[in-house]
Amino acid sequence: MSDSFSQKSMLADLKVELDGLEEVGQLRFMRTVSGPQQAHTMLDGRPILLLCSNNYLGLANHPRLRIAGQKAVEQYGCSAGASRLISGTMRLHGELEEALAAFKKVPKVLVFNSGYVANLALLTTLVGAGDVIYSDSLNHASIVDGCRLSRAQLKIYRHCDIAHLEELLKGSAATFRRRLIVTDSVFSMDGDIAPLPEVAALARRYDAVVMVDDAHATGVLGAGGRGSAEHFGLDYNDLDLQMGTLGKALGSCGAYVAGAPQFIDYLINKARSFIYSTALPPAALGASLAAVELLSEEPGRVARLRSLTDYFRQGLRRLEIAVSDDPTPIVPVVVGDPQRTMALSAWFLEHGVFIQGIRPPTVAPGQSLLRVTISADLEYSDLDRVLALFAERRNEFKL
Numbered sequence: 182m183s184d185s186f187s188q189k190s191m192l193a194d195l196k197v198e199l200d201g202l203e204e205v206g207q208l209r210f211m212r213t214v215s216g217p218q219q220a221h222t223m224l225d226g227r228p229i230l231l232l233c234s235n236n237y238l239g240l241a242n243h244p245r246l247r248i249a250g251q252k253a254v255e256q257y258g259c260s261a262g263a264s265r266l267i268s269g270t271m272r273l274h275g276e277l278e279e280a281l282a283a284f285k286k287v288p289k290v291l292v293f294n295s296g297y298v299a300n301l302a303l304l305t306t307l308v309g310a311g312d313v314i315y316s317d318s319l320n321h322a323s324i325v326d327g328c329r330l331s332r333a334q335l336k337i338y339r340h341c342d343i344a345h346l347e348e349l350l351k352g353s354a355a356t357f358r359r360r361l362i363v364t365d366s367v368f369s370m371d372g373d374i375a376p377l378p379e380v381a382a383l384a385r386r387y388d389a390v391v392m393v394d395d396a397h398a399t400g401v402l403g404a405g406g407r408g409s410a411e412h413f414g415l416d417y418n419d420l421d422l423q424m425g426t427l428g429k430a431l432g433s434c435g436a437y438v439a440g441a442p443q444f445i446d447y448l449i450n451k452a453r454s455f456i457y458s459t460a461l462p463p464a465a466l467g468a469s470l471a472a473v474e475l476l477s478e479e480p481g482r483v484a485r486l487r488s489l490t491d492y493f494r495q496g497l498r499r500l501e502i503a504v505s506d507d508p509t510p511i512v513p514v515v516v517g518d519p520q521r522t523m524a525l526s527a528w529f530l531e532h533g534v535f536i537q538g539i540r541p542p543t544v545a546p547g548q549s550l551l552r553v554t555i556s557a558d559l560e561y562s563d564l565d566r567v568l569a570l571f572a573e574r575r576n577e578f579k580l
């Protein structure tokens with residue numbers, strides 16, 4: 182009886198909080214995509230143009246990935262059955278890790294169930310009490326959570342501010358056992374790129390290790406889509422730990438960590454989110470493996486993504502809508518107020534274009550934005566249509 186009372190009072194509390202979110206335009210809800218993840222799909226039973234997925238290369242519904250996923254299921258079934266260290270390491274895990282190591286040009290790779298848990302694993306395993314983490318102020322939530330759980334001292338440097346990072350390194354380098362600098366390579370909401378050569382140089386000068394999150398760079402940056410290292414001409418000696426997801430441009434799910442063998446062996450032995458979680462299932466592994474092979478054979482997809490992105494950014498600029506010239510498919514259009522942002526998102530949807538609005542706490546207050554993402558399976562004519570819609574509302578929304 183007392184339980185049901187506490188449930189009632191807790192539900193009442195939660196309702197007050199949810200109502201509060203709704204009042205300030207920050208209540209979140211989900212929209213159901215009823216077709217596959219691809220540029221032209223269905224939402225709530227209506228055809229729409231999908232401009233907010235991270236499926237940058239349009240691989241999520243590619244026949245080659247679908248067939249590879251099906252074959253993996255036929256051959257190996259639906260589950261890994263256990264964590265990798267119990268009975269869950271299957272042939273496909275090894276094959277995918279070898280393919281990713283060759284693709285990333287690193288000695289060794291370990292696959293994780295998602296980018297979120299890969300970041301938790303890296304940050305809680307490799308540093309701890311007595312160590313220090315230097316983290317960019319706009320790093321992804323999974324990095325923020327990993328830093329909090331690590332028990333290392335946390336020093337946050339201003340977004341992409343190398344001088345500030347150096348100041349923090351200078352002030353504290355000698356006092357800690359291990360020093361880790363962590364940054365997104367492509368920032369997930371703004372689409373800008375971290376100054377990695379400068380970060381790597383500072384790391385060497387101050388005896389720190391660099392961890393880079395290539396979630397939005399894998400399949401996107403570099404001529405072959407190999408990520409931020411390829412983009413800047415760096416390697417695994419400069420960027421000690423590179424992680425990336427298989428769930429965005431690579432069209433499947435899961436994540437990888439790439440680096441020197443000792444890092445990987447240590448993670449296998451110590452990373453709790455690796456040790457205590459059922460491994461990725463065959464379908465995801467088969468599809469990921471096909472994506473890596475396809476990307477190696479057809480780097481033209483990466484070039485197409487870049488041309489479409491340039492075309493769209495130029496189109497917005499012609500409308501005098503402020504956009505950066507970053508070569509990434511994440512194109513934020515700042516509206517400011519959360520309610521107005523969601524109203525504009527709803528208007529686009531009425532016109533058959535799905536662009537998600539992003540509000541606090543994901544972005545800073547007053548910085549709510551429409552986050553447009555480009556994917557390689559769009560046509561230039563699709564982008565013309567979207568640009569025409571932006572042209573209709575730009576004055577009224579002061580874009």
Ligand SMILES: *Cc1c(COP(=O)(O)O)cnc(C)c1O
Nearest residue numbers: 295296297321323369396426428
């Ligand atoms: C999406 C994302 C992740 C998490 O990857 P998942 O595989 O989706 O869990 C990690 N870091 C960044 C920067 C991301 O955008």
